[in-house]
Amino acid sequence: MQLRYSFRVYPSAGQRMALARAFGCARVVFNDALRARETARAAGLPFIGSGELSKQLTAAKKTPERAWLTEVSSVVLQQSLRDLDTAYKNFFDGLKGKRPKMGPPRFKSRKDTRQSVRFTANAGWKITTGGKLRLPKIGDLAVKWSRMLPSVPSTVTVVTDSAGRYFASFVVETEPETLSETDAVVGIDLGLAHFAILSDGTKIDSPRFLRRAEKKLKKAQQDLSRTTKGSKNRAKARIKVARAHARTADARREFHHQLSTKLIRENQAVAVEDLAVKGLARTRMAKSVHDAGWSAFTTMLEYKAALYGRTFHRIGRFEPTSQVCSACGVKDGPKPLHIREWTCGACGADLDRDINAAANVAKAAGLAVSACGARVRPGLVPAQREETGTHPKPQPVTTSRQAGISVL
Numbered sequence: 001m002q003l004r005y006s007f008r009v010y011p012s013a014g015q016r017m018a019l020a021r022a023f024g025c026a027r028v029v030f031n032d033a034l035r036a037r038e039t040a041r042a043a044g045l046p047f048i049g050s051g052e053l054s055k056q057l058t059a060a061k062k063t064p065e066r067a068w069l070t071e072v073s074s075v076v077l078q079q080s081l082r083d084l085d086t087a088y089k090n091f092f093d094g095l096k097g098k099r100p101k102m103g104p105p106r107f108k109s110r111k112d113t114r115q116s117v118r119f120t121a122n123a124g125w126k127i128t129t130g131g132k133l134r135l136p137k138i139g140d141l142a143v144k145w146s147r148m149l150p151s152v153p154s155t156v157t158v159v160t161d162s163a164g165r166y167f168a169s170f171v172v173e174t175e176p177e178t179l180s181e182t183d184a185v186v187g188i189d190l191g192l193a194h195f196a197i198l199s200d201g202t203k204i205d206s207p208r209f210l211r212r213a214e215k216k217l218k219k220a221q222q223d224l225s226r227t228t229k230g231s232k233n234r235a236k237a238r239i240k241v242a243r244a245h246a247r248t249a250d251a252r253r254e255f256h257h258q259l260s261t262k263l264i265r266e267n268q269a270v271a272v273e274d275l276a277v278k279g280l281a282r283t284r285m286a287k288s289v290h291d292a293g294w295s296a297f298t299t300m301l302e303y304k305a306a307l308y309g310r311t312f313h314r315i316g317r318f319e320p321t322s323q324v325c326s327a328c329g330v331k332d333g334p335k336p337l338h339i340r341e342w343t344c345g346a347c348g349a350d351l352d353r354d355i356n357a358a359a360n361v362a363k364a365a366g367l368a369v370s371a372c373g374a375r376v377r378p379g380l381v382p383a384q385r386e387e388t389g390t391h392p393k394p395q396p397v398t399t400s401r402q403a404g405i406s407v408l
Helices: 013-042 050-061 064-071 074-095 214-225 232-266 286-292 294-307 353-364
Strands: 002-010 115-120 133-135 139-144 155-160 166-173 185-190 194-198 203-205 269-273 311-315 341-343 350-352
Touching (some): 013 064, 013 074, 013 155, 050 064, 050 074, 133 155, 139 166, 185 232, 185 353, 194 353, 232 294, 286 294, 294 311, 350 353
Parallel strands (some): 269 311
Antiparallel strands (some): 002 139, 002 166, 133 139, 155 166, 185 194
16 A cells, blocks of 8 residues: 655755745646646637647747746656646546545645645655755755655655645555454544543543644734735744644644554554534534544544554444443433433433443444443333233334444
8 A cells, every 4th residue: 555754854045946946837837737728628629638738848848938947857847737637537536426526626826835846756866875865956855754664665745835844755655564453442432522532431632732822823823913014024924823833733643643543553443433524614613623633533543444454434424322322222312412421211321421422333333342331330220110010011112213223
């Protein structure tokens, strides 16, 4: 399987200028190709293929208006055309229902928060014996290696973000690393008061990185609003705001990586609920939902499960995990959010709302989680009137819709 490894790079002043030139050339080629296709579509002409666009690029390099495209590696320009093809493919696949819908390709701007160029193997880039990244027509970039690459990379993408940081992203082929099997399985209920509640009763607090950084972000944003548009002080203030947001995002990503790796290593199977994040992001809880980053966390769980030979389950969002008793499987209806604990009317078990939901997530995925994992405390329940006689009447059969999730 393919993995992406990202490392921080520190270009010199001259190398930053060379990278800016490469970003600009790749952006212009992308926009020219997109404009050519859109012009052909408006005129009712056939769709222009990538081969024809490549010929037009070669011809454009010989004109005075685009002669400066020769100052960068030709591989960067060709990869920009491949990026346009990928954007169109994703757009058409969304229309066909093969993937989530997304908008058509748009023109790139030099003011975009993210700029990137990609070098393939035929570009002649390499990692020197001194640990630097040598790129054609750019030079040797200093890289901060945090770990070893598992194999020889096939491509490298140099990226700059809104905070002015540079990264080198390598794509490598690696074999899945199968961990030793374990009998432990876990269901995960994601929330806001606690980031994750496990079916074994463990509650993981939500770090709330954005909430904790709000004061610093507010101060940086106020300093930015007081500067004059177009001034150098405004550019410096904008970088401070971007770096403050980047630190928050980095801390959240690190938390997701550590927790997802721990859960995958300790459990043979992991089950989560497919949450409607887009819908929740339109409510009054939008800031807290975005601060939690549930989608990024579940994506990490999914690909790490595939990497380490674990099983990942994603149950439907309409499963009544908070309405079903994890001990007896009886569904007793929805409950307001302020009810965090209740007693099951059928079996008398005392249930914690979040832990009970996590246990039901695991059961809905087919994982054998015992009811004791939900901190069920059976209590004494008086017998029903029809059960007190010597010869009780036969009880009606309870349908699956009435009973909810069956006890596995």
